[in-house]
Amino acid sequence: MSYLLRRIVFYVFTAWAAITINFFLPRLMPGDPVQALIAKEQGQLSTDAVHSLYVLFGLDKQQPLWQQYVDYWGQLLHGDLGLSFTFFPTPVSEVISSSLPWTLILVGVTTVCSFMLGTGLGVLAGWRRGSWVDLVLPVTTFISSVPYFWFGLIMIELLAGPNSFFPSSGGYDPGVVPGWDIDFIGSAVQHSLLPALTILISSMSGWILSMRNMMVTVSSEDYITVAHAKGLSDRRVMLSYAARNALLPNVSGFALSLGLIVGGTLLVEIVFSFPGVGFQLFQAVGAKDYPLMQGIFLIITLSVLAANFIADLAYLVLDPRTRKEG
Amino acid sequence: MAEPLIEIKNLNVDYGLGDDAVHAVSDVTLTLHRGEVLGLAGESGSGKSTLAYGMTRLLPPPGVVAGGEVIYHDPERGPYDVLSLTNNELRDFRWAETSIVFQGAMNSLNPVHRIGSQLTDVIRAHDPRSSKEARLARARELLTLVGIPSDRLDSYPHQLSGGMRQRVMIGMALALEPKVVIMDEPTTALDVVMQRQILGELVQLRERLGFSVLFITHDLSLLVEFSDRIAIMYGGRIVEQAPAKEIYTDSYHPYSAGLLGSFPALRGPKRELTGIPGSPPHPGFREYQTLVMCRAGSEFSRKGAVPCRRLYSKVEPGGPAGHADRVRFPPAVPEILRAVRAGPPGARCARCSRRFGQRGGLLAAPRPLTRVSTLEEIRWKPLPRR
Numbered sequence: 001m002s003y004l005l006r007r008i009v010f011y012v013f014t015a016w017a018a019i020t021i022n023f024f025l026p027r028l029m030p031g032d033p034v035q036a037l038i039a040k041e042q043g044q045l046s047t048d049a050v051h052s053l054y055v056l057f058g059l060d061k062q063q064p065l066w067q068q069y070v071d072y073w074g075q076l077l078h079g080d081l082g083l084s085f086t087f088f089p090t091p092v093s094e095v096i097s098s099s100l101p102w103t104l105i106l107v108g109v110t111t112v113c114s115f116m117l118g119t120g121l122g123v124l125a126g127w128r129r130g131s132w133v134d135l136v137l138p139v140t141t142f143i144s145s146v147p148y149f150w151f152g153l154i155m156i157e158l159l160a161g162p163n164s165f166f167p168s169s170g171g172y173d174p175g176v177v178p179g180w181d182i183d184f185i186g187s188a189v190q191h192s193l194l195p196a197l198t199i200l201i202s203s204m205s206g207w208i209l210s211m212r213n214m215m216v217t218v219s220s221e222d223y224i225t226v227a228h229a230k231g232l233s234d235r236r237v238m239l240s241y242a243a244r245n246a247l248l249p250n251v252s253g254f255a256l257s258l259g260l261i262v263g264g265t266l267l268v269e270i271v272f273s274f275p276g277v278g279f280q281l282f283q284a285v286g287a288k289d290y291p292l293m294q295g296i297f298l299i300i301t302l303s304v305l306a307a308n309f310i311a312d313l314a315y316l317v318l319d320p321r322t323r324k325e326g
Numbered sequence: 327m328a329e330p331l332i333e334i335k336n337l338n339v340d341y342g343l344g345d346d347a348v349h350a351v352s353d354v355t356l357t358l359h360r361g362e363v364l365g366l367a368g369e370s371g372s373g374k375s376t377l378a379y380g381m382t383r384l385l386p387p388p389g390v391v392a393g394g395e396v397i398y399h400d401p402e403r404g405p406y407d408v409l410s411l412t413n414n415e416l417r418d419f420r421w422a423e424t425s426i427v428f429q430g431a432m433n434s435l436n437p438v439h440r441i442g443s444q445l446t447d448v449i450r451a452h453d454p455r456s457s458k459e460a461r462l463a464r465a466r467e468l469l470t471l472v473g474i475p476s477d478r479l480d481s482y483p484h485q486l487s488g489g490m491r492q493r494v495m496i497g498m499a500l501a502l503e504p505k506v507v508i509m510d511e512p513t514t515a516l517d518v519v520m521q522r523q524i525l526g527e528l529v530q531l532r533e534r535l536g537f538s539v540l541f542i543t544h545d546l547s548l549l550v551e552f553s554d555r556i557a558i559m560y561g562g563r564i565v566e567q568a569p570a571k572e573i574y575t576d577s578y579h580p581y582s583a584g585l586l587g588s589f590p591a592l593r594g595p596k597r598e599l600t601g602i603p604g605s606p607p608h609p610g611f612r613e614y615q616t617l618v619m620c621r622a623g624s625e626f627s628r629k630g631a632v633p634c635r636r637l638y639s640k641v642e643p644g645g646p647a648g649h650a651d652r653v654r655f656p657p658a659v660p661e662i663l664r665a666v667r668a669g670p671p672g673a674r675c676a677r678c679s680r681r682f683g684q685r686g687g688l689l690a691a692p693r694p695l696t697r698v699s700t701l702e703e704i705r706w707k708p709l710p711r712r
Contacts, residue, residue, distance in 0.1 A: 130387075220386070221433060222428055222429075222430045222433035222434050223433060223434055223435055223436040223437075225384055225386070225428065226426075226428060226434045226435075226495075227436070228384060228420075229382065229384055229420055229421065229425070229426045229428075230420065230421045230425075230447075230448040230451065230498075231416075231417040231418065231419070231420035231421045231422065231448070231451055231452060232417075232447060232448065232451045233417065233451065236447070236451070240439075240447070241436055244436075244438055244439075245436065245437070245438055248438075318438065319437075319438060320437070320438060320440075320482040320484070321437055321438075321482070321484050
């Protein structure tokens with residue numbers, strides 16, 4: 001348990017460091033959001049309005065830096081990430097929470113599917129190496145070297161079109177009112193098929209390759225020979241002895257990819273104009289929307305940390321050698 | 327001699343196919359009898375382990391059994407050839423009839439499973455109807471059998487010492503009460519004290535449970551002590567087999583003599599230890615079945631061993647004398663020598679020299695053997711009366 005405790009302390013420290021950097025970063029940049037907003041309003045703001053904007057953004061110059069820092073923490077703990085420029089005056093937290101489910105569901109489901117499918121195929125390819133299954137290798141190597149977004153463009157070119165079943169952009173049909181009903185969910189699923197397929201195909205091959213190679217390595221271990229000599233069924237040796245041990249490096253890779261779900265597929269979301277966090281971030285960058293960028297970075301950082309923590313936990317469960325017990 | 331349990335007949339094992347194949351085991355014929363400890367000794371690369379893997383069909387690719395038979399005399403089902411079993415039959419045969427304790431004690435256990443589950447899964451695989459409690463009870467019993475507290479069932483392999491792991495492997499090997507346990511250098515990775523201890527326990531277990539052991543090692547002194555019979559392998563062939571005592575006191579084959587000459591005796595006068603000069607020949611040559619002592623062209627002076635050049639050129643005059651690497655050594659020679667020497671009283675080998683049976687005559691004059699190349703060819707004729 002002390003191991004777990006140390007990990008938690010480490011993650012808390014890392015989170016603090018990330019949040020602190022997140023606080024200082026915009027303050028180190030030239031100009032400030034209010035200037036940007038003034039520019040956006042083309043000087044149509046009174047001095048009072050400008051001042052209240054400074055207060056609103058927590059940027060009033062009178063306050064010393066440490067006071068701002070403390071206030072920032074106070075706001076953060078209340079879930080207040082400031083106001084977005086692009087969607088002024090909507091709070092950043094609201095903007096993010098409207099796009100987060102889209103990304104979480106699309107990329108989350110595809111990441112899990114791609115991991116499970118890829119690992120399964122990798123187990124087979126590694127176990128039956130030298131047979132026809134090895135044909136998978138050149139194909140996956142080729143696909144894994146193709147960038148996501150380019151693959152997405154190809155998919156749109158080939159499969160989407162005015163009369164196609166697959167819509168080329170958006171998260172749902174513009175004519176449908178968002179809500180938990182069949183129409184909306186059906187439309188959302190239909191819209192997410194192409195991006196999901198893109199992510200699935202291009203990320204799965206990586207899992208296949210790494211799992212296959214680990215299987216080949218593990219297959220030559222002595223305990224595999226022992227398992228065969230024991231007369232265990234081929235299936236049991238493959239799953240419980242070879243795959244079980246070959247899985248370990250892949251699991252930590254999987255946990256890390258979970259962390260990248262939130263921000264990782266920016267380009268795919270851009271290509272498909274998918275209303276997720278990545279697309280949001282793209283818009284925020286275009287509009288110099290610092291609070292929104294800051295908020296998204298924070299979410300990404302926290303999710304990467306959380307994923308790392310999950311990886312640690314998974315390793316503890318899967319590999320007894322990492323447990324520090326008596 | 328007791329009835330045979332496993333008969334290996336003319337087993338050939340190659341690595342690779344076609345002309346490039348390395349003949350790691352060639353034409354090995356070996357019999358393991360019921361209840362016996364058969365030692366298999368030889369230097370690294372002589373094919374000991376390959377023989378064990380070959381006879382149990384565990385050879386990793388590119389190893390292939392190129393020919394021969396491994397007849398298992400099943401007490402219930404009668405004799406059958408292990409090499410021609412179907413996959414399902416083979417699975418049933420493995421561990422239930424022949425279990426193996428492998429070379430690497432450290433890596434034989436799966437690091438991510440508890441000892442208990444690795445002991446019970448083999449029982450479940452062979453007896454799916456057994457209850458979980460029964461399997462656990464058996465696993466506990468097995469651990470106790472090899473001197474490990476049964477609460478270690480919940481331990482992972484990395485929590486055990488090397489000696490304990492090897493004990494677990496021995497316990498696991500006995501899980502299904504097999505008739506044969508093949509031990510492939512089971513104690514090589516352990517220190518000598520632990521070796522002694524584990525082997526001592528093994529001997530006791532064997533006496534209690536009555537299984538046969540094929541004990542593979544390069545530690546001949548260990549074998550002399552623990553085994554009933556010893557077979558010596560050299561270059562993929564069995565070059566000599568005899569009761570352990572006989573090998574120790576009176577080995578025929580120059581290689582066996584070389585092996586014996588390479589370790590010190592505890593008692594008796596000090597003598598110079600002799601090593602075997604040169605390195606083993608490449609097993610790819612068919613012709614190479616020559617000899618250790620030939621390899622450096624050196625002469626060997628010990629009882630029973632003669633300069634091989636002389637020995638071989640006489641054993642097989644057809645071979646190009648003086649060209650050590652190309653001289654053949656008929657594998658049957660040691661047996662012939664032994665048979666001739668132990669021949670019936672009052673008779674002598676018809677085509678052997680009279681001097682042959684004399685002590686001190688060494689192998690120096692086996693000229694008549696040029697006419698006897700297999701055991702069957704020996705003819706006896708009564709000694710003339712005085």
